[in-house]
Amino acid sequence: MGKTIAEKILSMKSNQDAKAGEIVIADLDFVMGQDGTSPLAIRVFKEMKGKRVFDPDRVAMVIDHSAPSPVEGVSALHKQMREFAQDQKIHFYDIGDGVCHQLLPEMGHVVPGHLVIGADSHTCTYGAINVFSTGVGSTDLAAGMISGKLWFKVPESIRLVLNGKLATGVYAKDLIIFLAGEITADGATYKAIEFVGEVIDTLSVDARFTICNMAVELGAKCGLMEADQKTESWVKQHSPLNFQPVFADHDADYAVIREYDLSNLEPQIALPHTVDNVSPISKVVGTNIDQGVIGTCTNGRLEDLRIAAEILKGKKIAANTRLIVAPASRAIFIAAVREGLIEALVEAGAAVVTPGCGPCVGTHNGVPADGENVISTANRNFKGRMGNNKASIFLASPATVAASMLRGSITDPREITG
Amino acid sequence: MEFKGKAHKFGDDINTDYIISGRYKFKTLDMRELARHLMEDLDPDFYAKINKGDFIVAGKNFGCGSSREQAPLAIINADISAVIAKSFAGIFYRNAINTGLPLVECDTDLIEPGDQLEVSLSEGLLHIRSRDLQIPLTPLPAVMLKILADGGLVEHFKKYGTFNFD
């Protein structure tokens, strides 16, 4: 019997012939923490009697969740991170550098075939470039920083075969929201998801990140794609590291194989307060919107800003709405400035905030008021997620958010661009 | 490992933002303080109702959402002895065991709020005392039992300096 991508990467990294269900101790290629999880990891590192990290070149810390710091308590935690990073000589990204999940691939730290842990649940993002990457907590992060290893239960895999061609106005985000509705929030718990098929082949690497980013919203340990020509050239542009892509065997064993034809998919919305509470846009068009958010590790990339700017250029967002834009990284911010995208968005009425998580996680940068509706390109709409449990969050593509800003209510982007 | 206490019952998909609300999650590393806000958005008085050793009982997918370890640590610091649920989200599962919070996976439909429970991880059984019912548990992987027995991953690393499951 052949192997899935997950089984192959974990076999290679543990030097044993690993199959789903087995427990392995595997070597890590890269280890990451952000400012919500690193301070605790630093404390645990010391409690574990850690002295030096296993390899400073394979460890990064990123200040992105509350950047710049909104309150004194956070400032003190940021300071601990800066001191630890300096002392340990690890990679360090400070305020304004961007969201961790954009930075790791963009700065060339992770490449196909790697095994990566990050103390953040959306670490699964890099599966889009054939990396087995998964979110862990601060204690695993500390153990990983000390030993360069972690134990894994080799996951079973679900194979999602995505056929057809996405219609104009329908994007990777609509696809993954649709799949969240199909698989549900815990449908892939303890499992890996392999995304394959024509739809994936035609998508850009940026768009593929959007899909793997949300694998955890289906409960998955990681989302994985095979590397093709596009992946290889993207990775070579960003990283000097050598790499060996990993492919699934034809006779690999899957827990489930599901096929979808997505040619007729319409834009999708995840309704409050769970990601798998999904509706096609036609059923919720017209819902009042108070605030829009374009950005986050799901949809803050250059392609996303281009899509939004194209819709908003030369127009104004509706009265009584507000739009917050957070580019996912400094490099994206600069590119967007050079292309005139930021000008178009700001002229249309957007407030641009520091590259990073922006208002996604509710620590600052746009906490909604009681009873307000937010439409966001983020990946999570739990009650209280954006800092107020009496607000409601709708998740959508950058095109849908931009279009909705023009009317102040949920709007099908095909009516605007069409 | 054996535990005794009262059941506090919650529903399906209890995410980490419910366990410890967004208002407090990144502000402090003082877990006793965070514990006072445990489940506050679902039940504002929850902390006051806990007696040492009680259980949180829930449906499927407990702990979904973020990777923040403040979630299991707040539960431990509120003196909850274990969480009993139909299933747990993957990252929470690891975090709980690593920080020394026992997790019990079983069918929780028969458990009612206020039930007195006895859990034996070694026997793999949950006993509802009030109605004399026994529910079998899904066994934890050996690696996790070892980490729990060591008192969490910090203690494991203190003892061995790295992973050691031999």
Ligand code: SF4
């Ligand atoms: S952008 Fe949002 S989802 Fe992504 S890492 Fe930041 S807080 Fe998490």
